[in-house]
Amino acid sequence: MKNIIKRYFKPAAILSILLAMVITSCKKDEYYNDGGKANPVFNGNIMQYLESNPKFDTIAQIVKLAGMEDVFKNENITFFAPTDEVIRRTIGLVNTPIPELRGGLNQILFNSGRDTLKTLSDVQPAIWRKFLGRYIYKGSYRLKDYPQIDFGLRELFPGSYYYTYDNDIANIGVVYNSVNGVKYVGYRQLTISYLWDPSNPNNFSTVAVASSDIQPSNGVVHVLAIGMGDPIGEAPNEFSANIFGFNVDFFNDVLFSR
Template identity: 90%
Template sequence: MKNIIKRYFKPTAILLILLAMVISSCKKDDYYNDGGKANPVFNGNIMQYLESNNKFDTIAQIVKLAGMEDVFKNENITFFAPTDEVIRRTIGLVNTPIRELQGGLNQLLFDTGRDTLKTLSDVQPEIWRKFLGRYIFKGSYRLKDYPQVDFNLRELFPGSYYYTYDRDIANIGVVYNSVNGVKYVGYRQLTISYLWDPSNPNNFATAAVASSDIQPSNGVVHVLAVSVGTPIGEAPNDFTANIFGFNADFYNDVMFSR
């Protein structure tokens, strides 16, 4: 009996000592602590949220140039927020070797003999207002409030159509991703598709959402992903998502105004 006790006691004692050491070590290292879920609530209005985040420095300026600062401070809205990178790629540079900035608005202005844009205020306020409105919706809508969309089976899961702030039309839906070949059991991906021509609902440009359900005091912000022309999961993320306003209309309006 003594031999049996000794045989089992020694390894057990060693395990207890090791366990105590691990627990002691965890207490000393803060990075072992569970940070919990990210807090989606922002203590301030949507305008203050944009101004507090360096990803939206340029977008915040555009809101002011468009004369929509009061909307972002006081009205209840949902904003599908393009980042400053979208503006950078839209405007672009002249004769740059950097591929993603070639073919931007400044290159078009240069090629047609027009003055290029030096500052954001070179664009007329009404143009900023027109295209910024395509990203704004009245009311507060989180991911859970939107229906499912399956871009390969839209007759069954079409998402839903919504009027933008200025009465353009967009389709918004949630892609239910697959896991190990099993459909619709994976993570949820919010998307917004701008309809270029409402009479042709199959002609649209889609942007995927990178971060959803940010909740300032007067609405909801969904941050759009920058597109590299490839899907995010099963959600399309068209390259036109990099163009402010989702298509070449912004280019045309600025060119004709100069």
């Protein structure tokens, strides 16, 4: 029998057969499912993308309240999109036991004796418009279009400064993460840092991008991560990511308007 096997099945052939059997067996496993590469292209404009995704129901309403629906439908823009969770945490609840909703805008209004917000339309359209503009940039820019930033070595890799849709200033850059102690060979992480005071470029709030390069028909969407104060890889992701507008300016404007 051994001689027959050796005659008709040489060692290399036997190895090939075994390998084919293993591969075939893997394909039959119910848990094995190769989803392939994610498709970044969305068949519709940015407004339609926001309306189609449950994470952006509230953001889509704010776009309409701000009177910017036409911008999101027809203009060529890049949108660093905060999720609905950012709005939920920004507005917050009064005397809530939920830690992440403590200290929101409604608590501030309540403590100051002003009416709290019941609906999004309780905020003046001009205020929504002002702070929504901080997330919008004219033109289409994907991750590959932004320069490298190293927050520990900014003199060499500073990212670059960009004007928002309404001419505020932010620094945008790509963090090149390390792998096994080797710098800059790991995955790329897009970040945006809003400058509170353009005269002091070292005073900024940094937010990491959770999903980049989503491509509707009229631009690019980068989805921002929720901030817990902990970095994502080597990219800072500060707690200001939870505040609409990146800092307390939104609180102040709403407070003084009521």
